[in-house]
Amino acid sequence: MAVYTEVSDDELARFIDGYALGQLLSFKGIAEGVENTNYLVHTTTGTFILTLYEKRVDPADLPFFLGLMEHLSGGGVTCPLPVHDKNGRVLNQLAGRQAALITFLEGVWPKQPKVFHTLELGKALARMHIAGEGFALKRANALGLAGWRPLFDKFSSRTEEICGGLHDLIADELRYLERSWPQDLAQGIIHADLFPDNVFFIDHKLSGIIDFYFACNDALAYDVAICLNAWCFDANSQYDPAKGGALLEGYNSVRQLSQAERAAMPVLARGAAMRFLLTRSYDWLNTPKDALVARKDPADYVQRLEFHQSVGDIADYTAQLTS
Incomplete structure (x- = not known):
């Protein structure tokens, strides 16, 4: 995860309006990782991860990635799930990028694994x-x-x-x-x-x-x-x-x-x-x-x-x- 593409308050608010997630409260960039742009997003209904897919990601692969999360979750793997918008879509456009919201998982990653x-x-x-x-x-x-x-x-x-x-x-x-x-x-x-x-x-x-x-x-x-x-x-x-x-x-x-x-x-x-x-x-x-x-x-x-x-x-x- 990383931030390559900046998103304005107004852009993100309009994007969130397309989902049944209430109003946008706050968001901030996530610096970890190297591949896509990611933001932690808080709305009146909960917390989500917003991912903007950068140029190194082939848009044709996105149905695989998002569908896989739903498939694995159905098989008992605890993982994020893509959020469907009001029209049932899991992929949309934001700041010139393909973008998706996924559910937020609680927990802490181990910085010094034991x-x-x-x-x-x-x-x-x-x-x-x-x-x-x-x-x-x-x-x-x-x-x-x-x-x-x-x-x-x-x-x-x-x-x-x-x-x-x-x-x-x-x-x-x-x-x-x-x-x-x-x-x-x-x-x-x-x-x-x-x-x-x-x-x-x-x-x-x-x-x-x-x-x-x-x-x-x-x-x-x-x-x-x-x-x-x-x-x-x-x-x-x-x-x-x-x-x-x-x-x-x-x-x-x-x-x-x-x-x-x-x-x-x-x-x-x-x-x-x-x-x-x-x-x-x-x-x-x-x-x-x-x-x-x-x-x-x-x-x-x-x-x-x-x-x-x-x-x-x-x-x-x-x-x-x-x-």
């Missing part, structure tokens, strides 16, 4: 994968393996502005991933961006999952690998095997990873680290200086990628490596 967080996350991720079955719409992963090299080509000449040696690290790893990427793993709907700021807790209980705007069809185990990267490293990018073990335990308690998925996990984790290294590098170099958005340091994913390169087996994610 073992109980990753255990609950693993269970919730598996439930989400199961609930995604039967969703009629399809969306390819635009930031999957096939998209990594073209993205790298967009900024490869500027990698030294981020850190020394980054060009060769990425180039070498891309060659490895392109020849080693696992095939024929179980496929389904994945979240593809399940970072701590997209998961809410109340006390020790997971209260909801948000931000489905990277969701797509891909290998289910790749979603687990993304979470290993996003949740199981500390502030210094040192891997915590207790968190990783709890994540895998929680997932397996709901949906058992197959032998093929287990064997593929180290490569999938390297791929997940590469995906976020690439997108964070691109955004680091190209985010407008006047955007109300928190840039995320790509260097974190250099260290995570290097860790995964040392892993030989999924069991290594539950035990401290000594090498």
Whole structure:
């Protein structure tokens, strides 16, 4: 989430008038995230999130994202729901952008995840994968393996502005991933961006999952690998095997990873680290200086990628490596 497009009081008031939500009381921009413009909106009937979809989002994907939230909610996943306007629409225009209102979920995201967080996350991720079955719409992963090299080509000449040696690290790893990427793993709907700021807790209980705007069809185990990267490293990018073990335990308690998925996990984790290294590098170099958005340091994913390169087996994610 972020703010790229400014919305005036009058514009938003007219927009809210199209919904049965009472009068607009207040709104403010949300700086977290990198993809769309988001505002926290208060009306006389409640609190909502307003999302304006920026240029990097294909408008043709919006029915997938919004329909998926309704489908998952129907399958027992606690997630936001798109709000229908007075004419039954969930998509409208605001400030020259496609825009939607979604319901607000209570809870706090864990800024310093603990073992109980990753255990609950693993269970919730598996439930989400199961609930995604039967969703009629399809969306390819635009930031999957096939998209990594073209993205790298967009900024490869500027990698030294981020850190020394980054060009060769990425180039070498891309060659490895392109020849080693696992095939024929179980496929389904994945979240593809399940970072701590997209998961809410109340006390020790997971209260909801948000931000489905990277969701797509891909290998289910790749979603687990993304979470290993996003949740199981500390502030210094040192891997915590207790968190990783709890994540895998929680997932397996709901949906058992197959032998093929287990064997593929180290490569999938390297791929997940590469995906976020690439997108964070691109955004680091190209985010407008006047955007109300928190840039995320790509260097974190250099260290995570290097860790995964040392892993030989999924069991290594539950035990401290000594090498």
